[in-house]
Amino acid sequence: MAYKIVFFDIDGTLVDEEKRIPPDAIEAIRRLKETGVEPVIATGRAPYFFKKLAEEAGIESWVSLNGGYVVYKGKELHQRTIPLADLEKLVELSSRQGHALVFEGKSSYFANQEGHPSVFEAVESLKVEHPGFQADFWKTEGIYQVFLHCESHEEHEYPSELPGLRFVRWHAKAMDVLPSTGSKAEGIQALLDALGLKPEEAVAFGDGLNDKEMLELVGLGIAMGNSHPELLPYADYVTTRVEEGGVRNGLVYAGLL
Incomplete structure (x- = not known):
C-alpha cells in the first residue's frame, strides 16, 4: 500500500517532555513533504495550544480536540461539540x-x-x-x-x-x-473522506490512551517507544522514543523516507 498521509500526535510523539520538537523530527517531516505525503497533526490539544509547534514542524493541517475540530490548510472540515x-x-x-x-x-x-x-x-x-x-x-x-x-x-x-x-x-x-463516540479516529475519518483517501492509505503515530482508535483505523499504526503500555496492543509497529529519533525511524519503517 502506498501511504499518502501521516497523522502525528503531539505530546510524547512530536515533542519531548520539555515540549520541544527534536531537530531530527523536523527534518523528517520536511523530507516527508518533499515526497508529496501530507503530514497532519492529530491531538487532544486545542489549536491555540499548538499553533507555534505546527509552524515549527511545517504542518498546515490538524485534527484537534480529540477529533472534534478538523482544519485542512486553513479550511474547517469537521466540528463536533458536546451537547x-x-x-x-x-x-x-x-x-x-x-x-x-x-x-x-x-x-x-x-x-x-x-x-x-x-x-x-x-x-x-x-x-x-x-x-x-x-x-x-x-x-x-x-x-x-x-x-x-x-x-x-x-x-x-x-x-x-x-x-x-x-x-x-x-x-x-x-x-x-x-x-461518547468522539475520538481522533472520528476526525481523521472526516478528513480522509474530504480528501478522497482510504484509511489504508494513512499512517498514524501516537503514544497515549487517546491514540487507540486512531492507530486501529489507519493502515499503519505506529506507537512511540515511550508509549503508555496499554496502547501497544493497538499498534502495528513500535518505534523508538521521541528523543531517540522515533518519528524518523517510524517513517523509515513505513517506507516513507
Whole structure:
C-alpha cells in the first residue's frame, strides 16, 4: 500500500517532555513533504495550544480536540461539540464532587473555578498559557472538550452517571471529556473522506490512551517507544522514543523516507 498521509500526535510523539520538537523530527517531516505525503497533526490539544509547534514542524493541517475540530490548510472540515444537556450534567456532578472543570472552545478556554491547584498542575505540564476564569463559558460558546480535574480514585462515578460522555485520562489530576463516540479516529475519518483517501492509505503515530482508535483505523499504526503500555496492543509497529529519533525511524519503517 502506498501511504499518502501521516497523522502525528503531539505530546510524547512530536515533542519531548520539555515540549520541544527534536531537530531530527523536523527534518523528517520536511523530507516527508518533499515526497508529496501530507503530514497532519492529530491531538487532544486545542489549536491555540499548538499553533507555534505546527509552524515549527511545517504542518498546515490538524485534527484537534480529540477529533472534534478538523482544519485542512486553513479550511474547517469537521466540528463536533458536546451537547448542552451533557455539559449541564457534568457541571452538576463535578460541583457535587468538588472537582474543577476547564471548558475548551475552538479559540479560547476557561476554568469554572479560579486558582484551583489541580488545574494549575495539569495545565502547567502542557507548558501553555493558563485558562481564564469564566464559570458559565459553556453556556455561551460551543465546547469541543472539557478537562475534568480529579484523581483516578475519584473518577468512577462519572462514566456511570454520564453515559453520553467519554473520559480519557492524560494526567494524574486531569481527564479529557468528550462525547461518547468522539475520538481522533472520528476526525481523521472526516478528513480522509474530504480528501478522497482510504484509511489504508494513512499512517498514524501516537503514544497515549487517546491514540487507540486512531492507530486501529489507519493502515499503519505506529506507537512511540515511550508509549503508555496499554496502547501497544493497538499498534502495528513500535518505534523508538521521541528523543531517540522515533518519528524518523517510524517513517523509515513505513517506507516513507
